[in-house]
Amino acid sequence: MMHLSALYRYPLKSCKAEPLQQASFDALGLTGDRRWMLVDESNGRFFTQRALPQMSQLSVLWNGRGGVTLSAPGVEGLDVPLPEDLEANLRGVTVWRDTLRVPDAGDEAARWVSEFIGKPTRMVHIPQERARWLPSGYGTVEDKVGFADGFPLLLIGQASLDDLSAKIGRSQEMLRFRPNLVVEGAEAFAEDGWKRIRIGDVEFRLLKGCSRCILTTIDPATGERSEDREPLSTLKTYREKEGEVWFGQNMVNDGPGVVEVGMEVEVLE
Template sequence: MHLSALYRFPLKSCKPEPLQQAAFDGLGLAGDRRWMLVDEASGRFFTQRALPQMSQLAVLWNAKGGVTLSAPGLSPLDVPLPQDIETNLRGVTVWRDTLRVPDAGDEAARWVSEFLGKPTRMVHLPDERARWLPSGYGAIEDRVSFADGFPLLLIGQGSLDDLSSRIGRPQEMLRFRPNLVVEGAEPFAEDSWKRIRIGTMEFRLLKGCSRCILTTIDPATGERNADREPLTTLKTYREREGEIWFGQNMVNDGPGVLEVGMEVVVLE
């Protein structure tokens, strides 16, 4: 088995950044989901679930922590890390979590508001303001950025191939927005893994990933599939207690660097 793909999502629910090599820190993949778009009035987070056009917003992360935004019809915009953090905090909500994080400023807000067509602010998550994992999962020191619940998502290529064969047409891996893709395992082998090693890094797999309507959005066009695939087929054989499972949420034990092609070893 080997690591066949790596993806970073610098801005939550926007386009991924394919990587050949990636560093990992205390919040997972460095630069992953450290930025987020929120409703200007309420601070509630935005995602493709309600705003599928977010799938067309491309984001490149840089080593200083800032990002470059680009989208059809708009000039690219460089957004640096917010300064004067303590005087520039905005209250935001991610699912059940409420927190105060630095706002990216008015220029970024104008750009993302024009793109989405509604008053929007862009915010950043410093390491020291990271969220806790969902209750009952992980260790006391585990933290997560603006990701839905866990720092990392792993999917086996065999699992996607199995799904594609059942649907009758190829499905894009990026519908499921993984950070790591593993090739060479049987379909859904990752469901039984508890600990793995890739290169010199070790990871704990904590829970299956429950899938939602976001997987029915074509990552290339931002359009929803009228037949609600792949959810329709997944429901026939991957539903457990009213939820549809595909992929495994996990955390990394300590920092390190991964590279596409590295061997994957199941430890437990």
């Protein structure tokens, strides 16, 4: 029987994962997932581990009310509340090709993250009413995404990672690929052929494979890049198509609901 073996939330884009035993889903995917982001104070462009691998060492916990708690090695933590007025103190930001105006977290949060990043940085939040559309050609007019790169959810089969680890010759961490949901009990890359699945009372649509980048070469535990560019180098030998390297499936959830680790995963289509 296929089952859900792990759940992860990333409250602040491109920072540490928050492992979960249970997760709820709302109109933007997993509740609290990538609703916060760090941006360059000068131009509003988003920051990620691609250029700033130290972001892998920034821990962020969702507090259930929309706010988060920031912590990092050797630094006193900070509670960042949800902005009281979601229409005030808006800041222009850019995520890939999308430009939008979203609430700024304020100066105290900015000082904390600027010290951590090492240059002037602002922290911003995305409320549901300011969410982005999915990439053109995917999903429906109802499907929206917060600060995730393009889609609200990512699913990976454990057997797919095991297959990759065997080819490399050493175990690879699942968190290099930053999934929200991990499924056990299926064959390697079985998820490539799924269109709809159900977990508990939540149905999901799988919309597009996930193309991978240099971020996968960063060790999530240390923030260091692998000198041999693994696992990306090996992935390119058998998972490259039309110039992109594919691993995992981007998804959306149809409606709200709650799932728990251990639940059965049913393929509907």
